[in-house]
Amino acid sequence: MSKLIIFSAPSGTGKSTLVRYLLETGLDLKFSISATSRAPRGEEKHGIEYFFISSNEFKDKIANDEFIEYEEVYEDVFYGTLKSNVDEILDSGMNVVFDIDCVGGLNIKKIYGDRALAIFVMPPSVQALRERLEKRGTDTPDVIERRLAKAEYEMSFAPQFDIIIENDDFDKAKMETYDVIHKFINS
Numbered sequence: 001m002s003k004l005i006i007f008s009a010p011s012g013t014g015k016s017t018l019v020r021y022l023l024e025t026g027l028d029l030k031f032s033i034s035a036t037s038r039a040p041r042g043e044e045k046h047g048i049e050y051f052f053i054s055s056n057e058f059k060d061k062i063a064n065d066e067f068i069e070y071e072e073v074y075e076d077v078f079y080g081t082l083k084s085n086v087d088e089i090l091d092s093g094m095n096v097v098f099d100i101d102c103v104g105g106l107n108i109k110k111i112y113g114d115r116a117l118a119i120f121v122m123p124p125s126v127q128a129l130r131e132r133l134e135k136r137g138t139d140t141p142d143v144i145e146r147r148l149a150k151a152e153y154e155m156s157f158a159p160q161f162d163i164i165i166e167n168d169d170f171d172k173a174k175m176e177t178y179d180v181i182h183k184f185i186n187s
Helices: 015-023 055-063 083-091 102-115 126-136 141-155 170-185
Strands: 004-008 029-031 034-036 050-052 067-074 077-082 095-099 116-122 163-166
Touching: 004 015, 004 102, 015 029, 015 095, 015 170, 034 055, 055 067, 055 077, 067 083, 067 102, 077 083, 077 102, 083 095, 095 102, 102 116, 116 170, 126 141, 163 170
Parallel strands: 004 095, 004 116, 029 095, 034 050, 116 163
Antiparallel strands: 034 077, 067 077
């Protein structure tokens, strides 16, 4: 039976980089592309990192019950997981990987129970997170400040996750994450 692996973390913690690494390891993982009403950042492309849709289209999909979960993360900025995308992956026999906010991740865990593994990627500190976000260069100073405020809130959810991976040494975090997922998939 296919399983679900949920990654949540504050922005800039390295979860997306961890997910990209894992997708290349041969663990029969397929990425669940989230939908969002925010604009693309940097080199992001529709249908690759996210399904970029308008806020009105997002609200229509909510009204039509097309999401497993969704969240208004910032005012009029929605993120959600389309049922059709997840069902397609599970029906193909692959394991689904989510790169998702904390509330959405915990909602998916509630729905799928033991069939899902919820992993929280913890930054070494809020200061380290600030440095990563500034170095990334994709956000304005105001957006970085909002992300840092949200990060402290998100870190309070960590104890509700099945596993916490601290990402202060990326190679160590990669190996620890791989081992946890390999064991989970094969259990």
